[in-house]
Amino acid sequence: MDNSLPPADELVLVDRELAQLEARRTQLLARRAWLVQVLYRPARAATPRWPVTPAAPAADSTPRSAQNVLLTLGGTLLTIAAVAFTLVSWGSMGIGGRAAVLCAVTGAALSAPVVLLRRGLVSTGESVAVLGLVLTVLDAYALHRVALSDTDGLGYAAVASAVLAGAWAAYGSALPRLRVPLPAGVVAAQLPLPLGVLAAGGGATAFAWAALVTAAADGAVVLWTRPLPVRITAGAGAALLGGWALLTGGWLSFSSPWSGAPLLLAGAAVCLYAAWRTPGWAAAVSVVAGLAVVAALGGLLRSAVPGDWAVPGYVLCGLVLASVWRAGVGARLPRGVRTGLTGAGAATVALGLLWALPPVAGGALGPLARTTEVWSGEHTGPGLVAYPATAALVLAVVAAALASVPRLWARCGALALVWALLTALPVAPGLPYAATLALQLLTTAAALWIAVRPAPLTRGLPRPGTTPAASPDARTTAARTTGPTNRPATAATGPSGVSATGPAEPPTSGPSAPGPSAPGPADRPASGPVGTPVADPSAPSAPGPAGQPASGPATSPASGPAGQSAGGSVPPPPSAPPRAPGAGFGAPGTGWMPPRPRPQASAAEPGTVLGWVAYAGGLVSAAGAVALALDVRGATFLALGAVLGLLTGVAVLGTGARRAVSACGAVLAAAGLVFAGAAAAGLEAHWTGLALLLVPAATAAVGATARPVALPVEITGAAVGLSALGLAASRPAFLALVLALGGVIAAATAVRPERRRFASWAAAGLFLLAAWVRLGAWGVTTPEAYTLPVTVPALVVGFLRRRRDPEASSWTAYGPGLAVTLLPSLGAAWTDPEWVRPLVLGVAALVVTLLGARFRLQALLLLGGTVLALDGLHELAPYVVQVVGALPRWLPPALAGLLLLAVGATYEQRLRDARRLRERLARMR
Template identity: 70%
Template sequence: MDTSLPPADELVLVDRELAQLDARRTQLLARRAWLIRALYAPVPTAAAPRPRPGFTDSTPRSAQNVLLTLGGTLLTIAAVAFTLVSWGSMGIGGRAAVLLVVTSAALAAPVALLRRGLVSTGESVAALGLVLMVLDAYALHRVALAETDGLAYAAVASAVLAGAWTAYGSVLPRLRIPLPAAVVAAQLPLPLGVLSAGGGPTAFAWAALVTAAADAAAVLWARPAAVRITAATGASALGGWSLLTGFWLSLTSPWSGAPLLLTGAALTLYVARRRPPLAAAASALAGLATVAALGGLLRAALPTEWEVPGYVLCGLALASVWRPDTSGPSAAGASTAGASTAGAGTVVGAAWLPRGMRLGLAAAGAGVAALGALWALPPAGAGLLGPVARTTAVWSGEHAERALTSYPATAALVLLVVAAALAAVPRLWARCGALALVWALLTALPVSLDLPYAATLALQLLTAAAALWLAVHPGPAARGLRLAEAPGAPATSPTDRPVPPASAPGTPWGTWAPRRPQAQATVVEPRTALGWSAYVGGLASAVSALALALDVRGATFASLGLLLGLLTAVAVLGEGGRRTVSACGAVLAATGLVLAAAAAIGFEDHWTALALLLVPAATAAVGARTRPGAVALTVEITGASVGLLALGIAASRPAFLALALALGGVIAAATAVRPERRRFASWTAAALFLLATWVRLAVSEVTTPEAYTLPVTLPALAVGFLRRRRDPETSSWAAYGPGLAATLLPSLVAAWTDPDWVRPLLLGVAALVVTLLGARFRLQALLVLGGATLALDGLHELAPYVVQVVGALPRWLPPALAGLLLLAVGATYEQRLRDARRMRERLSRMR
C-alpha cells in the first residue's frame, strides 16, 4: 500500500480494501457451505424394487387397429373383385340392389359404431364405404354412361365425390378419413375438366393454380390437421406445377406466362402473410415468380443483349424491399449511407410487410442479381487471363486475339448496376462485393468495348494503381458502414439477466458451479477487410498488365517501373501483411527491370547473372536502412532468392560462377556487419567464399588444391584457437569449422579422383588426427568433420575391393547377409536406439 498519500485519501483507500476483504470473506464462506453440503449430503434410502410388469406381444389398441385394417382391406378387395368380375352376370335390378344395399350399409354403419364408442371400427367401415362409392361411380359409367367421355365423367364424378365426402365428414366429424379423402378428390375436377376440353399447358396450369388456391384456403381456414396437411401437399404439387409452367411460358410466350406467374405470386404472398413460419420461403418463391414475369415482359420488348439487364433490374427492385434496422452504430456515420434510387419507392411501399416476407423477397431479388453478375463475369476473366495465355513472342509488337469479343456489351452495365446496389448497403460484406464488382467492371471494359492495346494497358495499370491506393487508404470505402457491435464486445441475448452476487439473499446454490467461458465472435475490422479486398484485385491487375506489356519493349519498362513504384509505396505506407507482400513484389519488379535491361542490351546469360546480383545487393542495403521486422526480412529473403537464380544462370560458365559466388560472399559479408543478421550471414559469406575458391581452382585445373587451401587453413585455425582461448564458450564450429573445411573438403574431392595412393593416405592420416583431437578435447566440429572425411576416404579406398568381393560371392549371399543384419538390428533395436540417443546427447554436449 502506498503510504505517501494524504491521510484523507489513504483512509478512503483503507476503507475500500476492507470492504473488498469483507465481500471476499462472505463469498468464501458461502462457497464453503456449498462444498460441505455437496460432500456430506445425506444418502437417500433406496426404494424397494417394484415388480416389473409382464410384457405382452401387443397392446389391445394396436391389435384392434391391425384387425380392423385387415378386415377393411379384405372387404375392399372383395368389393373390387365383385365389381370387376361378377357385375356382368347380374341384371339391372340386382346391380342396383347390391349397390344400394352395400354402399348404404357401409356408410350408415359408422353412425351406430360411433354411438357405441367403436371409433376405429367406424373408421374402417367408413373407408370401405368411400371405396364403394368410387366403385359405384365406375360401375355407373360402365353400365349407364359408357358413351360419355372418360375424362369429363371422371371430372364430374370426382367433384360429386368430393362434395359427398365433405358432407359425410361434416356430419360425422369424429371420422378422420372422409375429409382428407374429399380434399384428395377435389384436386381432380378442374385439371381433368381442362384435359377433357382439350386445353393446352396454359389452361392446365390455370386449373392447377385455381385448385392450389382452394387448397391454400383449406390450409388457412380448415381445423383438422389431416385436412390441412393433405391440402398443403396438394397446393405444393399443383402450385409448383403451375409456377414451373409459368416460368417456361415466360421464356416462350411472356404475355401468357406473366398473368399466371403474377397470380401465383399474389396467392403465395397471401399465404406468407397469413402463415409467418412460411413467410420467408413462400415470399422467396413469389419473388422469383414476379421477377420471371416482369423480366419476361421486358425480354419480349427489348433487344437480345438487354435481356439479362432487364432481369437484373427487376431483381434489384425486388431486393430493395429489405429495410434493415438503422439503429445500430455506424463505422463512419450512418447518415452518409446512400440508398438505391431504383428501389427507394419500393422500400417505402414495402414498409408494411412483415420481416419474414421482406427477407424472402429480398433474397429472391438478390439471387437474381447475383446470377446476373455471374453472367457478366466472363469478360472480366478474359480481360484478366487473356494476356497471360501468350500466343506471340515477347517484344514482338504483335498482340494476341481477344476471346469473348462477341459477348454482349451490356455485361459491363450489369456489373455497374449490381456494384452500385451493393455499395448502397451499409454492410461490410456488401462493400467488399461492390469493390470486387467494380474491379471486375474495369477489367472487363477492354473486352466489352474492344479497346486498343494502349488503352487496355493504360486502363489495367490505372486499375492496379487505384486498387493499391485503396489498399493503403481504405477509409473512403468504409465510409457509411454500420457495425453490428463494437469490436471485442461479447454477444448478449435480450433474455440475459444479471447474476446476483453469491452473498446476496436468495442466490441459488447452483450459481457456484463452474461455468465455461463463452466464446466471443471474432469481429473483422472493416478497414482490414476492405484493404485486403482492394489489394488482391490490385495485384491481379498488376500481373495481367505486366503480361500484356510484354508485347512491346517500351511498355514493359514503363509497366515494371510503375509497378515498382506502386509496390514500394504500399510497402512503406501500408499496414500488416500487405506491406510484406508488397515488399516481396517490389523486389520481383526490380528483378524484372534488371532482366529486361539485360535483354535490351543483349547480354549473354553469364553477364545477365552478374547483373542480377545488383538485386540482392540493393535488398541488403534496404534491409540495413529498414527497421528490423517482417518487411526487412522479406526483402532480404527475396533478394537472396534472386541471388540463387543468378548463380543458377551463371552455372554454365564456371569462371563467371566463381565470380558470382565471390560477389555473393561480399554481399553476405556486408550483411554480417548488422548484429541481427551476423550469425547467418557470416556463415553464408564463408560458404560462398569457400565455394568460389573451389570453383576457381577447378576452372584453373589445379590438381593440388592443398597448396592454395593450407595457407588459408593454418591462419584460420590459429585465429580460432586464440578466440576460444579468450572465450571458452565459443563454438568449435565458429572457431575451427571454416578453417578445417577449407582444406578437408577440397582434398576429399581431389582424393576421390586421384588414382594414386599417397593423397588418400595423407588425407586419412590428417582426418584421423583431427578426429582424435576432437574426441580428446570434446570439440564437435573436429569430431564431425574429421570423422566424416575419414569415413568417406576409407570408403573410396575400400570400394574396389568390396566390388570384387561382392562379384565373387554367390548372388544369394548378399541378400541373405542383409537379412541377417536386419534381424540382428531388429532384435537389439531398443539397445541400438538407446546407444544412438546416448551418442547424440554426448555429441550435443560438445562445443
C-alpha cells in the same frame, strides 16, 4: 451501539432483513436440491441402493402395434378382394344384382365405423372406413363402365373426383375420430380442375391456371383448418401443383411472355399471402414469390428489348426486388417476407453477375494465356470475342446499388465490382492494345491508392464498437422485449452487508406469480447481466444506520447470477412459494442465471477491410498489366517501371502486411527491369545472372534503413540472387564470380548487428563455394594443396578461442577450418579411381571423429563421422553392388521386411536410443 436511527425504526429494519435472509435461504435450498438431483441422478441410476428385480423380457411388439398391423393387413386383403370382384366377377351378374351388391357392401363398409367408434374400436373403425372409401372409388368406376360408358373418361373422372372429395369430406366431418377420410377428401380435391381442363382440351397454360387455382385452395385449407393431417396433405398438394404452375409460367416467360407473366404474378400473389399468414415459412415462400415476380417482369422486358439487354433487365428487376428491404414499404412487411424477397432479388443479381464474369476473367487472366513470342510486337487479345457489351453495364449498375448501402460488406462488394468493371472494359468493347494497357495501369494505380488511403470509402459506415441506427425490426423487437415501461432501480446495503431496500415488490417466478409483497409501490426487480444493480442517478436515497445509504421509494432489487444479493437484492418473504428449479432462467427477477450474451459482429476496421479488397485487385491488375506489356519491348519497360513505382509508394505510405508485400513486389519488379534490360542489350544468360546481383545488393542497402520491411525485402533479394546463380551455372568461372560477389554482399550485410550471425555464415559459405568452383574451373585435382594452408591456421585460431572461452561452440571454433579441407577432399575422393586419397581421407576423418568423441566436441564428431561414413560407402559401393547382383531377387525385399519387423518390434527402444543420442549430442559443445 451508536445508530443514527431511532430504536423502533431500527427494529423494523432488522425484522425486515431477517425476513429477507430467511426467504433467500429458502430459495437457495430449493436451488441446491435441484442441482443435487441433476448432478447425482446418473450415479444413483448406475449404482442402485436396493436390489432391483430383473425385468421381464420386452415383447417383440406392443399390443397396439400388433393390432395396427393386423388391421392393415385385413383391410388390404379386403380391398384386393373388392377390386378383383369388380374387375372379374362384375360381368356375370345382372343389373339388379350389381346395384344390390354395390349398395349393400358400400353402405355396410361406411356405416360400420359408426358402431365401432361407439364401442371404442377406433383402429378397427379406421380400417373399415378406408375399405369403404376404396369401395366408393370402385362404385364410381363401375357406374362409368355400366351406365355412363359413352361419356368422356377425363370429364367423368373430374366430376367423380369432385363428388368423392365432397362425400369424403362430409363423412370425415361427421366422424371426426377417423383420421383418413378428411385427408383423402383433400387428395381427391386436387383432381377436378386439372382433369376438367384436360377434358375440355385446354393447353399447358390452362392446365397451369387450374393447378394454380387448386394450389390456392389448398393454401386456404392449410390456413383455415385445424386437423394436422389435413393441413399436411393440403400443403403437399399446394407445393406440388403450385410448383408445376410456376414452372410452367417460367417456361412460358421465355416462349410466350404475355401468357406466362399473369400466371407468374398470380402465383406470386398467392405465395405472398401464404407467407404473410405463415411466419414460420415466410422466408422460403417469399423467395419463391420473388423469383416468380422477377421471371414475369424480366420476361416482359426481354420481349421488348434486344437480346443483349435481356440479362440487364432481369438484374434490374432483381435490384428493385432487393430494395424492398430498405424501401419505406419494407417497414410494414413482416421480416420473413422481406428476407425472402430480398433473397430472391439477391439471387437474381448474383446470377447476372455470373453472366458478366467472363469479360472480367478475360481481362485479368487473358494476358497470361500467351500465343505469341515475347516482344513479338503482336497482340492477340484475351481470346473473348463478341461478348455483349452490356456485361459492363450489369457490373456498373450492381456496383452503384451496393455503394448506396451503408454496410461494410456492400461497400466491399461495390469496390470489387468497380475493379471488375475496369478490368472487363477492354474486353467487351474490344479496345486497342495501347488503351487496354493504359487502362490496366490506371486501374492498378487507383486500386493501390485506395489500399493506402481507404478513408473516403468509409464515410457513412458504422465504426467498430458503435451501434448503427436501429432498423424498424430492431425497434419493434426492443419494444416487445422491454415492454411499455422501463423503471429504473437503485440498491443499497444495510448494516450487515445485506441489501436494505425501501418499499419494493419482491421478485417472483413470473409476471403474475402469487405471494405477498412488501408494502410500497409495485416496482419490478431489475437484474443485470452480471448481477449488478441498475441504478437511477436521479433517485434520492436516505442514510442507513451505519452511514450507508438506504434506498428510497424508487428502488428495486437486482439479483446476480449466483443468487446472491448484488448490492440490493430483495428476495420474497418466507410465505412466498419457492420457485421451481430451473424455471425462469434469465427472466427478470429470477436470480438464477444471467442472460446468455448474443454473438457480436466482428470488430474489423472498415478501412482495413476495404484496403485489403482494393489491394488484392491492384495486385491482380499489376500482374495482368505486366503480362500484357510483354508483347512490346517499350511497353514492358513502361509497365515494369510503373508497377515498381506504385509498389514502392505503397511500401512507403502503407501500413501492416500490405507494406511488406508491396516491398517484396517492388523488389521483383526491379528484378524484372534488370532482366528486361539485359535481354534488350542482348546479354547471355551468365552475364544476365551477374547483372541480377544488383537487386540483392540494393536490398541489402535498403534493408539497413527500411526497418519495418527489411527482412522480407532482403529475403526477396536473396531469392533473386539464387536465380542469378541458376543463370550463371552454365559457366563455372562466372558462377564462381557470382558466388564471390554474393559473399561480398552477405559480408556487407553482416556488418549490421541484427544480421551478423546469419549473414556471416552465409558469407563464409559463399566464399568457400566460390573457391571450390574456381578450383574446379581451373582443373585442380589436388584441392588439399589449396585448402590445407587455410585449414591449419583456422584450427589454430579456433583452438586459441576455445582456450579463452571454453563455452564457445565447436562449430564456430573448428567447423569452418575442418569443412574447408574435408568437404573438397571428399568430393575429390568420390571421383578418384585410386585408393590412396580415400584411405588418407578415411584415416583423417577417423582421427577427427575420435577426437570429437574424446573431448565431447560436436563439430568434430559429426563432420568426421559423416565424411568417414561417406568415404567408406564410396569404397564399399562396388562390392555391395556385386553382392546384391549375385543374390536372388527375392532376398533384398525379404531382408528389408525383416528389418522393418525388427524395427517395429523394438520401436519404443529405438526411440529411446535416438532420444538419448540427441541429448548427448546436445550436451556437446
